[in-house]
Amino acid sequence: MELTCLSEGKGFYFPPCHIMDICGFRVLFDCPMDLSSLAIFSPLPVDANAISNDENISGSCHKYADLELNEDKGQKIDKPLDANSLICAEPQYKTITNLLLWNVSFIDVVLISRPMGMLGLPFLTRNKDFIAKVYVTEAAAKIGQLMMEDLVVMHEEFRQFYGPDARKWMNWEEIELLPLELRQIVFGADGTEFGGWVSLYSAADVKACMLKVDSLKYAEEACYNGTLILKAFSSGLDIGTCNWSITSPKGSIAYISNSIFSSATAMSCNYEALQRTDVIVYSDFSSSDAANKFDDDNNCPGAAGNNFSNLSDDDVNSKARTTLLDADEYLEEMAKLDFICSCSMDCINSGGSVLIPIGRLGIVLQLLERFALCLASENAKVPIFVISSVAEELMAFTNIIPEWFCEQWQDRLYSGQPLFSHKEMLKDGRLYLFPAIHSLELLTIWQEPCFVFCPHWSLRLGPVTHLLRRWCGDPNSLLVVEEGVDVNLALLPFKPMAIKVLQCSFLSGMKLQKSQQLLKILQPRHVLFPEKLRQHISPLETSFSFDYYSENKTIHISNPKEDSELDIEVELARRLQYTTLKQKDINILRLKGELVVERGRYRLSLGNEQVMSSQTRPMLHIGGVYSNDLLMALQKMGMKATVEEITGVGGSDNASIIHVLEPSKAVIEVREAQTLISNGDENVATLISQAVYSLLDCV
Amino acid sequence: MDIECLVLGAGQEVGKSCVVVTINGKRIMFDCGMHMGYLDHQRYPDFSMISKSGEFTDSLTCIIITHFHLDHIGALPYFTEVCGYNGPIYMTYPTKALAPLMLEDYRKVMVDRRGEEEQFSSEHIVKCMKKVTAVDLKQTIQVDEDLQIRAYYAGHVLGAAMFYAKVGDAAIVYTGDYNMTPDRHLGAAQIDRLQLDVVITESTYATTYRDSKYAKEREFLKAVHKCVAGGGKVLIPTFALGRAQELCMLLDDYWERMNLKVPIYFSAGLTIQANMYYKIFINWTSKKVKDTYATRNAFDFKNVCSFDRSMINAPGPCVLFATPGMISGGFSLEVFRQWAPHEGNLVMLPGFHIKISISCCLCSKTPTQIRLDQDVFIDVRCQIHQLSFSPHTDAKGIMDLVKFLSPKHVVLVHGEKPKMAALKEKIQSELGIKCYYPANNENLCIPSTHHVKAVASDAFLQSCLCPNFKFLETSSEQDSELAITHNIAMPQLQVYDDRVCEGVLTLQRDQNPKVVNHNELMSALGIKTHEVKLAQCCEVSREFPDYRHEHIYSNMPPLLLKGKMPSQNTSHTVNSCCTSSMAGEELAAKTTTARWKLGGGFELELRFEYEIGGGAERGEMEARWWVFWDEVVLVEDGGQPVVWGLEVAGGGKGDDGT
């Protein structure tokens, strides 16, 4: 087995990407793209069709062009970063540069762990050499598809604005002139990522991509090539997200992506299903994204592994489970949502609007519900808008997938309530879904203050750019953004701003302290752990071993199982007869049958009669022949013979030659692994061979 | 080990489905239904057969419920809350949501309306359902370390599933009720090709063959349309669940298309909740219905409104869905009394119903007057139409499913005895599969699959697998014929290798049996092998002409040995090897070890090629040539080695090789 980390990713929206060799099959884990890099582009100026706003539009694009012309190109002084530094061109998208180094046709399987992990998939699937099977959970596939379609629509706005003959942004001179912050994004921290920028795929690419996707339920078995059994288990991060379990004849592997154990919306992490896997690939980098929290983590009680040394396994497990499932995280998350809600209500009450460009479906659903409740309790009639080209489909979809939600929400369903009150809210005008900001219907219904959920969290694409331009000067309005995004850079084109900005971090994975407890419970044999997180985990007293991986390095792991398991059908086994060897205490027999590979298991069955009666390999003789024993045996048969010992060069080629004189001449050459009988007479040869066989085990 | 099937219900009858299957020590109860035809103890399965002491939690590994019909789930609250079973229970998500409605509806009819003694309370139902684990289709659920279960789509009603259960190497499928043809609201049953010891299948229509359901649906719509067009009222007594939504969907759609304005009413308050579940679980309906969810959820009925008592005698045509499904009591009966005496009205009766209900009397003949109570008679002058489409598979469907799954044994339940007997004969004669139809409380023992567990070396597996794979995918033509293509089935890939696999199995104390390749014995296990060869030695010598200036002589006449094989059949491998000595100083002979496959036992030709370096003027070569007849020959001739003569051909003392 082999693991190569292609990208460690960054945050919720940019999952890690790995490629793994399992039993000779290459498995790619996730195919994301780095949408935070869109920050280097300038958003479009205010759309003339959208809700008009008298505020001045910064003509940054033109200014930039002028500036550039007057610049002395020989100088390399970094320009200060301001709104004018952003690139005014149709955006390009940053894919995983390291993945480009792989031959697409070598990938056998692609496993997607969350919708964000498939945003780069059309780049792969549109390559004609792409032959891999792609597995995604049903819910993630649908959500991912909608995200990609929405991205294409949002991008289309740029295409229309810049026109088909838009100038290329990848002009070396221009890029050289970019401020350092932007250059770092363009080239990556180590300067190698320039090649990863590509033009966005088309709607047709997305459609074709989805045709190549096999969607699965949680815990549904998919079988690749009869050999690998692939199963997705809920990871709790968001709706449809998963960890993967891969069973091969050479051992089992669990791929653990960002996981949440008591999730507020999505089905919680099903870690029990991953117990006793041989190898765990730990790929939850969320704790490194919140690096400043390391110290807190380490001070948490129970973080040190050696606390458990005196406890029995059961105790350790139950204690570990308690840590894993403690309600603190859940409550903290709820408190955050309540806080956002109360800030939003304050803002509404002071006449401002609330703009929420968050791309997490779970959070959006939670907030929608809270806003509705708050509004109802205050008896306020403030509309909630969800504006996106896929808003309607997404909302309809979330209403028919109760199987993918957390227990609390499922219980709600069983007690007879609807999953969501979206339907009612739509009916009585509390909620509106619109495909675009410039739809006529929206303009007639539009009312402020209001709540708006809309893409895109990068603040470069989609309706959010227009609305932010509209409200950025309003000190009563509120923008809710996530931590982890470079807010300074993201807000750059909208400065100066008076709008309030609430930056919050949502739970995006497990804390390191929990990861240690998790490993204790899972009891793998071997763990592949990020080098990046190594320093932050206290050494564990465990029975399993660790390897640490880092970006773009390949780790080799020996197969957990040397031999594969084989089922022999009883009908076949009944026909078998053992021989007990003279030389060792071993029973041995010849085996013949038909091999079937089915769902990752080998089975040897009785073949059809024609197969079973076909030619058998020669008899197998086990043991050794000693010339004296043979001589005795020959003499018993009444033969006369003499022995001649021959010593080869260096003693390596020793042999005994037995000359049979009577009843007819024959020569028997006895070596360590071979006896050669040369004789012209059939009968004598028969007798001699019988004598030889009597000294050996014949199978 | 045997698989035991203890049939507690639905043995040679329809009603109180309950089969307890024991596989390798695990005991699973499939369905826990009640019989609607009995009011005494016979309404429930005889649970004492499971455990005399009444310790049910320890006696069963789990309970699996296939769908929400009462003949499959009706006894569950009684079993968990009154009998005290406290172990795991599995059913699909829709079943978990809809079953309590069904149970509560039934409890109400029995207790509140008929005044019967309560078998379980509302609270029991709630508590019972709390113990249920919901599963999704195709999820592989690990019940415990050994028992694996998986649900497959069964059609029939929303959330109905067939269940696969596997313990060790033994596996079974219990179908519950299923439908092999899609209808407007549900898809057809769909299952993977599995290795099965037993399939336990329903056989409601063991001998019936049906046409497509669409024709029957049209018939139904026409009858309703005709009645309302003439100003009549249509009464459709149904259960709150399943049939009501299906028919309602048909009517709603028809009303849209025909632009009808006649009101369609739903009577019970329950159905509103049921409709909500149908909307949410639209993914469990037919492909056509679920594909339209984003634009319009098909269970969002546009033309349907709720009904109250005061409207019974309101003028004008209407369609009314009323519970319960039998007109034996409740609201259905109330409406029936009022509407039945009028000629222009129509009563739709469900296709299958229970003996004690009135509806049965209605369809067997057309009475003008039926007796309801001691002194209450109803004049029936309205039209009676029987709904003849049923959500059960017909005989062809059962045969198709059994053929598709090809289990080692089939057990028939949920049917009528004589029809089951006929189907059993058909399965045994046409498919060659053993078939049984045990009666209630019969315990059937069926031998189960057991594999010998071994480990195999890579070299062995590779030698078996490398050459010619044969791929078999379940989504083959046969499947589509079976209408099993409702979803895009995950292709279950099977790889067959036509070659015979040969290896050596070794068994050492305290170790798993291990299978290796012949040539691995020494390296893998330290077992020394010894080759015994029989050889015929030919000594040949040959003179070479002058080849002084040449290096390689391709036109050198070959030295040939010719032999005749004694055996008549098959092919043999013949090994030869040769040692040679050269007289000429700088001659070098390329000693070849040649291997031939001979067909049919015929002429064998061993060819000796030379390569002679330049410089030699003349040479003479002597070679000892052994021909080894492999042990095959020995085996074929009854273990007796056979050696036979060879003659040298093509010139022993060659000169120019002409």
Ligand SMILES: [Zn+2]
């Ligand atoms: Zn049924």
Ligand SMILES: [Zn+2]
């Ligand atoms: Zn039934």
